[in-house]
Amino acid sequence: MLSTKQNKLMAVLTKRGFIFPSFEIYGGVSGFYDYGDLGTKLKRKVQNIWYNLFVAEENAFEIDTRTILPKPVLQASGHLEKFTDPVVQCQKCRGVFRADHIIQDKLGIIVEGFPAEELDKIIKKNDLRCPKCSSHLSKVTEFNLLFKTFIGPEQKEREAFLRPETCQGHFLLFKRLFQLNGNKLPLFVAQIGRSYRNEISPRGGLIRLREFDQMELEIFVDPEKKTHPNFKKYEKVKLKVKPLDSEEKEVTCKESVEGGIVSHELMGYSLAKSKVFFREIGVPEKHIRFIELSKDERPFYALETWDTQIWSETFGWVEVTANNDRGAHDLESHMRGSGEKLTVRNEEGEEFIPHVIEMSYGLDRPIYCLLESVFVENDGRNWSYLKLNGKVAPIEVAVLPVVNKEEMVKKSLGIYNKLRKKFNVKHLTGYVGKNYAKMDEIGVLYCVTVDGETFKNNTVTIRDRDSRKQVRVGVDELNQILEDLVSGKKNFEEL
């Protein structure tokens, strides 16, 4: 259901330059959005918070791998087989089958490479039914989740695809990185980058994109040692969890591990960190939960999956992070596909394939969910504003003269230029009331106003976005005070 809130938010975001529909002047294409100035700044700030938590704190290797993958890579990973085939779905039991397989099995004719319409005709003509329950089948649809291209001249053997997830890069580099890690596990590898999925029909703005950013941390571990040296630091984090076989409940990270809700320490750790990340960027705690996926729901490679979900008024619970235990799947399949040996030995000399624990974050979705949860549609005067915290707000401070008089503008510009060294700050002239409203709308936390008194005693006022209250402070202490406020060290009320 389309809510007016989402409509209003998207309108504000476009109007103020956070995001724009891509290729708009050519009519646009669904599933693609560009980020404008404010959106890009917001995105970078969210990325940085992730970086601090998942790269810096984890002491992870950071990599930047290619977005184009040659066909054999995706053949090995299983993506190609899963997502470029014609499929039909049983209308009764909901089973999904490969259309070409059904035809081949029942009729014995080879139909590889036939277009979906041909397969559809054959199925209709021969009245082929669901192999499980013999009910009618849906129309044949082509799964084209991978964007296809060619390396070099267009020829079948050089087919390539845009990566559907960044982590294939981690797996492909495993051998090298393991060596650089002193042949030791665990090995932490992180990457922030683009991925592409050719969704059949993306909807919902930033929720389902065809080109999107991911932030992924893959931890290669000994399957016997799915633990984390830093576990203690996060064991007390409270988690709202919904396990497969029981009701939603709140437990600490430690309890989730000890109570067997998650199957090992690293999974508990992943969830706790996820909670901390989303809390930091400003998602209300009650809007964050973790849900275990059943075998049918989770990706084909996963042994265990816990999605982090954020509550959206418009879309309900939205998946923003997949915390996966990928087991040995990836290294095993790339070992098979490439012929390279990707096993390691433990201290006892036993050879094994490392398991992969994955924390896979989207960037665009969390940003949308965040924006929706901090969007105040009406503050009581029919103004809307974004209640972003200082860590993510694209612009933290604005400076404005109370009236558009030359000497006042000169003064406020001076203050603006000083503040620019430390903050993302805007300078505005014109009618103050309107400017406050404009700044509220893009999430600016504090407005510094130059007025008549500034000339008498060198003071200015700081206006707090959320309370709209103002306090008067000396120009000399402005920098320090703003820094404390923006970083969250001080509350506005304490001033």
Place this chain on the structure above:
RNA sequence: GCGGCCGUAGUCUAGCCUGGUCUAGGACGUCAGCCUGCCACGCUGAGGACCCGGGUUCAAAUCCCGGCGGCCGCACCA
């Protein structure tokens, strides 16, 4: 992808049914000037639109077809 609804400035909208008076009207926003000493203020002025392509017609924002895009439902979303 299938079915339903829809597409007029940055936004909301009038006009469409019943083709001509539309050189497309209004409101908000934008910009400029004046005013203004604290919360989308007031006055004056400026700029800005019929989604794209084709057809019917003397004449198309208006009727018809196709495309693109949006929303809703179904499906899809490893």
